[in-house]
Amino acid sequence: MDVIDQLNAVKNGNLSRRAFQKSLLGLGIGMMTTPFTASRAAAQDGQGTLFTWGGYDVPELYTNYEAANGALPDFAVFGGAEDALTRMRSGFVVDVAHPCHTDMVRWVQTGLFQPIDTSRLSNWGDVLPELVALEGNQAEGGRPWMVPFDWGGTSITYRTDLVEIEGEESWDILWDERYAGRIGMLASGGDAWWCAAIKAGVPFDQIATEMAFEKTSAALREQRPLVRVYTDDTTTLGQALSSGEMVAAMTWNSTAVELQYEEIPVRFAQPKEGALTWVCGLMMHKDAPNPDRAYDIIDSMLSAEAGEFKIGSYGNGHSNGKSFEKFTDEELQGLGLSANPRDILDAGQFSIPQEQEWESRMNETYELIKAGF
């Protein structure tokens, strides 16, 4: 029975249930088979694959890539660098991955990546050298393992109307008993542990010692009764701050930016002990199936256009110095950045990459503390 007959039959009330079910079956089968052929065709096209954080699959970051290749790259998304590493170690092959600098050293140790030939990147000249010269980023021949892309701070976003600041801003805000039950913390140890270490007065170069573990654990345990929720979800933190459910939270720049855009009175603190600074960047898989496209992806992300979008929309710093030129000083200040990125980089504290053993132990300890043990 073809479609016209069927429609007529429906109109005349003649379509038997069986016939209708048959046609549903046909439709179902049709649906099930077409998309497979379509996606197979797309896969053969061979766009580069980017393995990145959720929310980075927006077209504005890849305009140059799209112009050169006619389509956006393929995206695979991970929730955290550990999940990403797990998957890649289990055999998931991509072209480009997007870890952060504390992950870089351990990722290199897995032997899954290759150094990047910066001569193939047109935007390399504008990249801020401080971001490249991180510990462990030099492969043979002076080529880096990781090309920096974005950077920013982990600090406190707090409600200026609900939190009393005596003197200078400090990490103590998040440990203040007056705000018990109204404090938010990041769930990932990669940020929270280091910030707690700053609060506990542990110098970063001693963070692998037993003393460091004890002091930081103590600080985190002390804080736990005050914390309403531990989450990496910026949506949650943002909403809680905007409603007053929380008065202060450990966040990245983007949360403060979004709240300010919504005209909520918040400030991204510059604590006197120093905020935590992070740098994330791009690494290339050693078995990358599309190396040319991989370089296109990286180059596109390094471009000033992508950088402007990153700064304006996410409030994070970009590795290309030229991206800052379009913004006024006040705008950058409000974002917790500066026209002279070096200022921020100097004022903040970079976490120092550690061994896998340390990372695992740190995460395990933090999870225990969060669960109440």
Add this chain to the structure above:
Amino acid sequence: MKDGTYIQQPNRGLQVYAIVFLIVLYLPVLFIPLFSFNDSIYVRFPMQGFTFNWYVDLWTRDTVWAALKNSLTVGLWVSVISTGLGGVAARAITRYRMPGQSAIITLAMLPLIVPGVIFGVALLVLVSRLGIPLSLYTVGFGHLIICLPFAIATLLPRFEGFDRSMEEASADLGETGWWTFWRVTFPMVAPGIVASLLLTFTISFDEFIMTFFLSGTDTTLPIYIWTQLRFPREFPAVLALSTIILALSFVMVFVALWVGRLGVVSDQVQATIEGN
């Protein structure tokens, strides 16, 4: 007792309960469409203003539609295959005395006891050892493993209570096994099959944990939604999409049932004539 059989006495209390139940069931779900019209990226109670922006914005996001299509495709395949395999298994278990029957049932039910993350990782390791690239096929296989126990669990009671004398009568009258299955067995277990199809499709369509480990570059809708949760700017678009899905499901279902109803009378007449 009053006139008429037991089941025909309407029970007011129960009716009210049913309505209230449906309302409570739907209420949380209806917040999704409600906030898709909210003029703010934050989902906060009272609403900020009414806008269609998010729907317009959604139209331009190709990745969303791709994710949706993938979810539908995988869901349809998985529900059909798992119901098929589950039905066959349920029939085999109830119809034939097989040694090791309870062992098989236990094996089949294992995915229910094991957290999805375990299966996700275990299957990931297995698949990578075998050199199979991650794709919608691996995702589908993962879903199949999870859905099969549900299919069997739904169909087993149906096959269990099934009156075998009907089948034997049909065989005695000289019909082949296949005809018997199709015209006698199948209609009697049909509600179970429909329930199984619905259940398995629902599970697959919404499956997140295992999918997360087993997907390659083609994402399914739950994965896509989850990736959007980190950036509130994208969030209302996600709400808009879910609203559309909900609305479409309603429409599809009502159309199917309306058309189905047209056929019911003629079917019943047909059945009587055929002397079923």
Add this chain to the structure above:
Amino acid sequence: MVSVADTEPIARGRFARWFRRSEAAQGYALMSPALLVLIIGIAVPLIILVVMSMWTRDGFGFDMTPTIANYQRAATEPIFGTLLTRSFFVSGLATFFTVLLCYPMAYYVAFHVHRNKMLWIVLMTLPFWTSYLLRVFAWRVILGYEGVINSAFLSVGWIEAPLEFLLYSQTAVIITLAHAWAAFAILPLYVSLEKIDKSLLEAATDLGDGPFKRFMRITLPLSMPGVISACFLIFIPTTGDYITPALLGGPDGVMIGNLIQLQFGPVNNWPMGSALSIVLMAWIAALALVFLFLTRKAKDHLA
């Protein structure tokens, strides 16, 4: 009973004849595709899991000398026991409430709906075609600080400050799980109630039983398979759920599923994660057996 084999047309060959006589062979043949999927998809990964639970983490790789150290840790460190108990408690309550609240609904559709049964069934499952993640988010909107409940109570004047225990607590997890898994209760309950022979109930009426007695003696026992299915379908997966506790549980709502997932993520201790999974599975199996035993006792008692 006339065996089907005798009325079949001529069986070809001796194997075919044996095949037709042997129920086991026929049964297995019928099941073979399903069986294959089960073995590859379930048995093999689980074997991998058991093997891995006896390894130890060693940097990026594993120290493969078999050891039961992980199990010892699971038995002695307090966090594991506490989280297990908490998970069973939360899931148990969620299961109990879900089945209790869905039973009348399934009963209604099975017995009191005469037309459009399909419509009702679909109506009951439609909400679950929205994403689980979004439904959890919807519950956050309802239970949240500025959520529906708090706003409503505040505006009516029943409370002066928003109720904080509604969200980021075990309560929130129980409520959300109960709602999210309702479909898994309704369908098995409905299927089981539907196939109860109405004539049994009519006979009971004729013999003078009141509605309550009818329910207790016929409906409830006959629907037990459905109740059991529903309980299993909800309890077992929810004990291992990590999404709802992660999004709504708060620091005190962490469940064993979260801990297991973390072993495969940031904590990077796959062997421990495997061991925990097996411990969880063993406990669930034990609880399931106890439950089956109790329900059988209850059923015998009722009948």
